[in-house]
Amino acid sequence: MERLLILDSNSLMNRAFFAIPPLTTTDGVHTNAVYGFTNMLFKMKEEIKPDYIVATFDRKAPTFRHKEYEEYKAGRKKMAPELYEQFPLVKEILKLLSINIYEIDGFEADDIIGTLAKFAEKNDIEVFIVTGDRDALQLATKNIKVVITKKGVTETAIYDEKAFIDEFGVTPTQYIDVKGLMGDKSDNIPGVPGVGEKTAFKLIATYGSMEGVLSNIDEISGKKLKENLETYSEQAIFSKKLATIMTEVPIEFDLDDIKSQEDYNREELKKMFFKLQMKSLLAKLPGDDTDEEKEEEKIEIIEINNLELLKKVLNGSNEIAFISYKLNDGNVYSKMELDKIYLSYGEKTYLIDMKLIAMENFEEATSILKSFMENEKITKVIHDGKNLVTTLTKLNIEIKEYIFDTAIAAYLIDSARSEYPLVTLINEYLGKEVKGEGDTLVCSAVGNMKELYSYLKERISKEDMDELYYEVEHPLIFILSSMEAVGFKVNREKLDELAVKFKEEIERTEKEIFALCEEEFNINSPKQLGKILFEKLDLPVIKKTKTGYSTNAEVLEKLMDKHDVIPKIIYYRQITKLNSTYVEGLKNVIDVDGAIHSSFNQTVTTTGRLSSTEPNLQNIPVKYEMGREIRKVFIPKEDTDVLLSCDYSQIELRVLAHMSDDQNMIDAFNHHSDIHTKTASEVFKVPVEEVTSLMRSRAKAVNFGIVYGISDFSLSQDLKITKKEASEYMEIYFDRYPKIKGYLEGTKEEAKEKGYVLTILNRRRFIPEIKASNKIVKALGERLAMNAPIQGSAADIIKLAMVKVYNRLKKENLASEIILQVHDELILNVKENELEIVKALVKEEMESVLKMAVTLEVDTNIGKTWYEAK
16 A cells, blocks of 8 residues: 655644754754754654655645634744744755645645545555644544654654544544534634533543534533533534634645655755754665765875875976865974875875875975975965964975965854864865765865865855955965964063062962951862851852852852952952963973964954964953063063054944944044043033043943943943943933944844844854844844944954055065964064164054044054063
8 A cells, every 4th residue: 555644844843843952053044943854754754665745834824714713823922933944944855855845825734634635545545644733633544644743753653543542532533523622722722611621532432522512411410511511512613613624625736746756856955954064864865875976976095105206296287286284283383293285186186194205305305395385386275274384384385376275264154163174164065975084084075175165265255255355364374374483482580580479479369368268278169168258258149059159250240349358369360360371371382482382263253353372362361460460571582672562442432433334433533532531421411521530431331331232231230330320321322322323223133134244344243142032042142243243343454454564564574573463452573673664554554454434543552571562
């Protein structure tokens, strides 16, 4: 007997959405319902082995039931947007699987299911209806089986007529009568008040039908039940009618059309699963990869392990070279060495063991590599190439015609990933499953880089990020490499002095804490500290954990005014962290040349800002003098050099003024007003000359709070004022700068509509949080939407400034160099005789970096230490 599989798609999607924890792709697309639905589909195909498959969907249009009863399904919650957006994805998957979709205005999916099921039964076809909705049970017969999902979408129960009678004691047809009596809250079918499921089943089992019950009311025990059956008899009959699935929907279909296909669009389906980051479903694709196909996908790898072969391969034909590489494990700059090169060149893929070849003859190996890398006729596409540039620079090799970096491009397309492995990008963007282990896996990936390059290049162009990529991010690879190579020199003696100073400061603070607590204890132990604070000193308990009292930063902040010891503990934590991370930590990373060579990363932050690691020189806390002291150990390269600090003044507020086009704020900046004093004057309604320092600091909190999408509640917390006062400050602020409010609201709406926001140079930040149904997560999304374009644009500006300054220094043949970038500040190591030229040059380039509605201002300072320069 042939079999038909019918999918009640809305029901299954709904079940999957609530059963499976939220899943999203890195660009914010929700996928939990898609994943659950597709998994169930593959499971049913495997278990039932149908000859025919159809998927049914509900339409938005009202059905005949709505026309008969306006309250039908009234009060039902509106579908969550996170679920709604997944329906087109499921329909696309069904289409690629060659599964026909049926949906008709005026009828529910249940009616289409009933019609299809009865048609198939008449044609001697066994039917399996897969649903999460028990309404479909009324359709069960000997040859129509209803597969009900129980736990989520994984566990199921199958009912034919016999199984239904065995469990419920009535026939599937009588189940309609049961529904008529008991009603259905989810569909807003009224039924008879006071008749629950148990009573309804008992009545129908006894009297056979709704009509049987209503004609035997006198026999039924229970005064209230009798009354209700009499009063609501017409409503019961009408409810039965509403609950009855129609089996004669005017629908045409051909059995040949709904045949289960095995020749579906496998390649496009694979791409879709990769794109939706549901790789586990690939293995479930029926009839996947034949041996023949596997053979075709296999990439031949040629091993190059001696000079003669290296010469032969790198002899310089005018092909495009696709390159990945492996360095030795050392993070120390002076020890960085090239281990292997993975090269796709021409039609072949090579695994080049540089370490082994260099042992044969280091100079000759370096010379051959230099000829290849500096050959301008060979264009090069490299994956995450900055460290290769750095390592080769040490060998006096320059990479010429390095035109594209696949990791940087992938970062621009989706900045939310934590990392950008080549294999993952090929899997997800090309829909190809790269196979192998170790070197073989990397070579296989490199063999697919040509296609990845074409895809990423096209995406960058399509999303209008050509300027951002080619004018900013790509040139930055060489600048960051140069900064890492130069490093930042450290005064070892000063660092040793600082170690002593920190030890004394830590001991002094410890004693003060012990004196205030009247006993000694381990301050670093949350358990011991908790006992002191909340038991001995009897401070209010803010938060408890499984192991006791919480003493985290947030808790201490809330206790700040409750006891004199709290500020001391916060200070103690800061200086001990500074000591271990920077004072002791820096000693371990000073290289043989006396400098620290930090790593600068382009693909880490979602905002577009650079990050620094090993050590992180961008994150030295300067709230306390002891933090600022650390900057004293950083000195120029040569004794006669100086450090030049160039810092953008209030860059984010200037970006806000430009992006919102608020003339009041633009005028304030262009007339060189102190923006915080000006805002204070507006908010507190006093002349500029009467603004106090407290007023200015509060206005500053408002200005920066607006940039970060702060709420009146958060502002009240920050300023320690009432929520009402904070709200009034913000209202006055938006009255004074009206376009800013419109801009921020518009940005939120754009993020909700598109799922992302853009910076001045079209840097894209996806914000999936803004579509969340959870209010806290959604509020976070709204704050991100308001802040990301501003913070990201500031990142664009400083990066573009770095490129302009670097190029100008080169053009003028100056020996001064950029050595560090910290958010809105550039630090340069400047030759004494070049100081005035470089200072003017950097200021000019930084201030004219982009044509904006506001003037950009740069503050410059010089010094013999970073502390002095800052």
